[in-house]
Amino acid sequence: MDRFSYKAGAARIEFGRGMLSRTGEVMSDLGCKRAVVLATEPQRQSAQDLADALGPLAAGLYAGAVMHTPVDVTETALAYCREVKADCLIALGGGSTTGLGKALAYRSDMTLIAVPTTYAGSEVTPILGQTEKGLKTTLKDNRVLPSAVIYDPALSDTLPLGMSVVSGLNAMAHAAEALYAQDRNPVSSMLAVEGIAAMKSGLRRIADDPAAPAGRDSALYGAWLCGTVLGQVGMALHHKICHTLGGSFNMPHAETHAVMLPHTVGFNARAVPDQLEPISQIFGDEPGPGLFGYCKSLGAPTSLQQLGFRQADLDRAADIASGNPYWNPRQIDRDGLRAMLQDAFDGAEPPRGGC
Ligand code: NAD
Numbered sequence: 001m002d003r004f005s006y007k008a009g010a011a012r013i014e015f016g017r018g019m020l021s022r023t024g025e026v027m028s029d030l031g032c033k034r035a036v037v038l039a040t041e042p043q044r045q046s047a048q049d050l051a052d053a054l055g056p057l058a059a060g061l062y063a064g065a066v067m068h069t070p071v072d073v074t075e076t077a078l079a080y081c082r083e084v085k086a087d088c089l090i091a092l093g094g095g096s097t098t099g100l101g102k103a104l105a106y107r108s109d110m111t112l113i114a115v116p117t118t119y120a121g122s123e124v125t126p127i128l129g130q131t132e133k134g135l136k137t138t139l140k141d142n143r144v145l146p147s148a149v150i151y152d153p154a155l156s157d158t159l160p161l162g163m164s165v166v167s168g169l170n171a172m173a174h175a176a177e178a179l180y181a182q183d184r185n186p187v188s189s190m191l192a193v194e195g196i197a198a199m200k201s202g203l204r205r206i207a208d209d210p211a212a213p214a215g216r217d218s219a220l221y222g223a224w225l226c227g228t229v230l231g232q233v234g235m236a237l238h239h240k241i242c243h244t245l246g247g248s249f250n251m252p253h254a255e256t257h258a259v260m261l262p263h264t265v266g267f268n269a270r271a272v273p274d275q276l277e278p279i280s281q282i283f284g285d286e287p288g289p290g291l292f293g294y295c296k297s298l299g300a301p302t303s304l305q306q307l308g309f310r311q312a313d314l315d316r317a318a319d320i321a322s323g324n325p326y327w328n329p330r331q332i333d334r335d336g337l338r339a340m341l342q343d344a345f346d347g348a349e350p351p352r353g354g355c
Helices: 019-029 041-057 071-083 095-106 161-179 186-208 213-232 237-249 253-269 277-283 287-297 311-322 334-346
Strands: 012-015 035-038 058-062 088-093 111-116 127-132 135-140 148-151
Touching: 012 019, 012 213, 019 041, 019 088, 019 111, 019 148, 035 041, 035 071, 035 095, 041 058, 041 088, 058 071, 071 095, 071 127, 088 095, 095 111, 095 127, 148 213, 161 186, 161 213, 161 237, 161 253, 161 277, 186 213, 186 277, 186 287, 237 253, 237 311, 253 287, 253 334, 277 287, 311 334
Parallel strands: 012 148, 035 058, 035 088, 088 111, 111 148
Antiparallel strands: 127 135
16 A cells, blocks of 8 residues: 555534534534624625524624635724624635635634535635735645534525536536645545545536535535545646636636636546546546536536637646646646647547547
8 A cells, every 4th residue: 555644634514404503502612702704795694694693602794705815805804803802703605705714814813613605615725815916825824724614505505506516616626636646645535536426416416406405415515525635635737727827817716627627637637547537437438528528518618718718828828837847647748738728728528548
């Protein structure tokens, strides 16, 4: 057996429909008395409902979370939390709200409880991305890890179909890259396989019937597993490309992950077919084409062009993504990358044989 290092997270996880009602109990177990509920403006009502249910345990509500965790928003929220003497943060929402909770936990000794309502998975990673004056920086620190995560699938029932699909595929991309991660271990690989399978079946059912609870339950379960492996092992080509397309070309986060996933996995399948065999098993085809057919069947975006990317920018994207060497299971050559990006731009099926 290969040697490996394994670090288990310390967070308490509560999973299941109705678990939101345990929030007060979780707070008390963690020794907390005054929580500020965090949300985005569109999710203000859900946050208000939770604050009402918490009664005297709620010290306030801050519904100013936005994408990319801008530092000025964090500072305003921090001043508010200090004013109401909060000792606890409850981040109810997607990755943007979790990001605000993490940024506040990083700057204070408030206890963070996450209540995720999308499939992004940030609630179980020690990673925090923040923006200041248009620049994004990412840090990795266990101080940003929530002390507890409450996964109540009922909260994700309202996530619109299109957003559910791309959010779920974004999560699946973490688990797909975890399968060939340099620092993978037997547990991370098991979690990744289970996460991909649960997300696959969840998204299929959601696409067929967005209101069906079983699909939502399975997708949120998959999101937990996929997020967990993102927090445990390093990512490679797929995340580098998506970071490039998002950071340098302002492409939408989850949609870009959804388009690129079959292409990056197909590209790497040539180098590590054994490690990606679980994807072939789950999707019943070669990894790239199998994922491509599945994403298409869900109605996910399948081309960069469709997302507004410009053909004229493909060369620059290939230059950036092939610059600054980083670890990937298949050696990255600029021409190979450029060809892969062209396929992704056109919405073509990734080549068979993983070429
Ligand atoms: P998001 O949090 O930005 O949410 C998008 C919109 O959907 C918001 O308006 C939100 O209020 C709304 N929404 C969320 N849940 C809903 C629900 N159940 N019903 C109706 N509306 C709902 O989107 P996201 O994709 O969850 O998060 C993306 C962000 O998370 C990105 O900034 C990304 O970088 C970050 N992220 C970070 C990590 C990490 O480990 N640090 C991991 C994954 C994603």
